[in-house]
Amino acid sequence: MKIDIKYKWLLSLVLVGILASCSDDIEDLTLESPPEKASLISGTLTLSSIVQNDENAVSKGFPSFVQSIDLASRFDFSDFALELNEDGSFTLSSGGAPNFIGVESGTWSLDDPEFPETVTLNSGSNSIPLRVKTYNGLLEGEINLSFDREFDGKLVSSYQLTFEKQ
Amino acid sequence: MKKILSVLLLTACFFAQDLFAQDKCNSAVITTSPVVFTAEDEVTIRADVSSCPGLSGQSQLWLWMFVPDCCAPVFGNDASGGASDFCNSNDMLAMTNVEGDIWEYTFTPVTLFDRSPSEITQIGFIPKVNGCPGDPGQTEDLFLTVAPSIFIPTELRSFPATVFQNDFITAYFDQTLTENTAMSELSEIFVYTWATRTDAEGNSKPDAEAVPWPEVGNTPSLQTLDEGNGIFSLTVFPQDRYPLDEGDIVTGFNFIFRNAEGTAQAETLTVVPVTSN
Numbered sequence: 332m333k334i335d336i337k338y339k340w341l342l343s344l345v346l347v348g349i350l351a352s353c354s355d356d357i358e359d360l361t362l363e364s365p366p367e368k369a370s371l372i373s374g375t376l377t378l379s380s381i382v383q384n385d386e387n388a389v390s391k392g393f394p395s396f397v398q399s400i401d402l403a404s405r406f407d408f409s410d411f412a413l414e415l416n417e418d419g420s421f422t423l424s425s426g427g428a429p430n431f432i433g434v435e436s437g438t439w440s441l442d443d444p445e446f447p448e449t450v451t452l453n454s455g456s457n458s459i460p461l462r463v464k465t466y467n468g469l470l471e472g473e474i475n476l477s478f479d480r481e482f483d484g485k486l487v488s489s490y491q492l493t494f495e496k497q
Numbered sequence: 498m499k500k501i502l503s504v505l506l507l508t509a510c511f512f513a514q515d516l517f518a519q520d521k522c523n524s525a526v527i528t529t530s531p532v533v534f535t536a537e538d539e540v541t542i543r544a545d546v547s548s549c550p551g552l553s554g555q556s557q558l559w560l561w562m563f564v565p566d567c568c569a570p571v572f573g574n575d576a577s578g579g580a581s582d583f584c585n586s587n588d589m590l591a592m593t594n595v596e597g598d599i600w601e602y603t604f605t606p607v608t609l610f611d612r613s614p615s616e617i618t619q620i621g622f623i624p625k626v627n628g629c630p631g632d633p634g635q636t637e638d639l640f641l642t643v644a645p646s647i648f649i650p651t652e653l654r655s656f657p658a659t660v661f662q663n664d665f666i667t668a669y670f671d672q673t674l675t676e677n678t679a680m681s682e683l684s685e686i687f688v689y690t691w692a693t694r695t696d697a698e699g700n701s702k703p704d705a706e707a708v709p710w711p712e713v714g715n716t717p718s719l720q721t722l723d724e725g726n727g728i729f730s731l732t733v734f735p736q737d738r739y740p741l742d743e744g745d746i747v748t749g750f751n752f753i754f755r756n757a758e759g760t761a762q763a764e765t766l767t768v769v770p771v772t773s774n
Binding site: 383386387388391393397400402405431480482483485487488 | 531532646647656657659660663664665732736737
């Protein structure tokens with residue numbers, strides 16, 4: 332019985348010592364605001380993957396080889412780059428690949444700076460929406476966008492784009 | 498004399514019928530939504546009959562519908578919407594006026610015809626007025642292709658199913674499904690491809706060839722990708738592949754798979770693009 336009481340007092344002293352030593356660390360711990368999505372998305376983005384989907388085939392569960400095509404295996408997109416500048420301007424350089432987005436320069440914007448769902452490229456009378464597919468990879472400099480093609484209000488095909496921020 | 502006059506009169510009546518007869522309308526503009534549909538999809542047929550004298554300006558139009566070599570629409574126990582009574586239009590097939598001379602009808606094929614998807618591969622229809630006023634009161638027979646609900650490999654196919662003229666388009670040739678012996682034995686396959694087009698006003702323009710037929714075999718960018726298992730493909734981006742002019746409206750992309758020499762070839766694959774809206 333006496334041994335147990337001594338053991339408990341010893342534990343108590345140890346715990347107090349631990350808590351006392353942590354208090355300074357806790358006081359020094361501050362939470363930093365997460366980086367804004369706009370700053371994560373903007374910059375020089377090089378295209379690392381482009382897959383064309385037939386959304387009709389996808390919805391019907393057709394075999395995978397009928398659902399999509401990896402266009403990067405058929406065209407050289409290594410120099411395809413999208414520059415989203417902090418001043419709101421953009422330039423698109425397709426290099427030797429087809430410019431399937433159809434615009435080269437103009438202004439860009441987000442529908443929601445905190446939780447963006449769409450990056451819009453504006454050039455003259457053209458307004459090209461690029462849907463943000465996921466925030467996964469943003470912190471690592473990976474931006475996943477979808478260039479959707481609609482007909483009669485229905486999604487018929489899409490281009491799944493993965494950019495790497497330089 | 499009377500006999501001669503009677504014969505002359507009958508002859509005159511015979512030709513007079515031709516003089517005053519008008520043909521069934523062959524210029525109605527037909528679209529469907531969706532563009533590609535299966536027998537289990539709800540689909541809307543839209544008909545613009547503004548160029549049809551016997552249909553333009555009518556207060557109501559109906560559809561005559563049928564599945565070729567099969568069957569007519571079924572409404573409960575009443576199958577009168579189809580083959581049984583062309584001159585007595587069924588109100589269940591009355592079209593809805595969108596505006597002016599544009600009419601619509603929405604249905605689901607398996608429900609309308611009470612058949613399984615495999616039995617409905619094509620739908621025939623005729624926009625018409627009620628009754629049988631003669632040919633001007635209807636269009637010629639029109640047909641819609643119903644897409645299969647499952648993927649069925651074919652000798653020729655294109656990707657994706659719905660394309661715009663500024664899309665990547667891939668044409669496929671399945672060598673294992675061709676009955677052309679020469680094509681089935683090739684290890685290198687090229688593609689002769691061209692676009693048919695109009696100007697912005699709808700006037701036809703000369704075909705826009707990627708390269709002339711004799712040069713195809715010497716054009717590396719027109720050699721197909723061998724994907725294995727007898728599948729060969731070619732992907733094009735129209736603006737870079739064809740000599741199109743600003744404002745051109747492409748009415749069709751055409752592909753002929755062939756050998757380098759041009760002495761063996763498959764049938765023509767035609768892909769019709771939709772217009773952005």
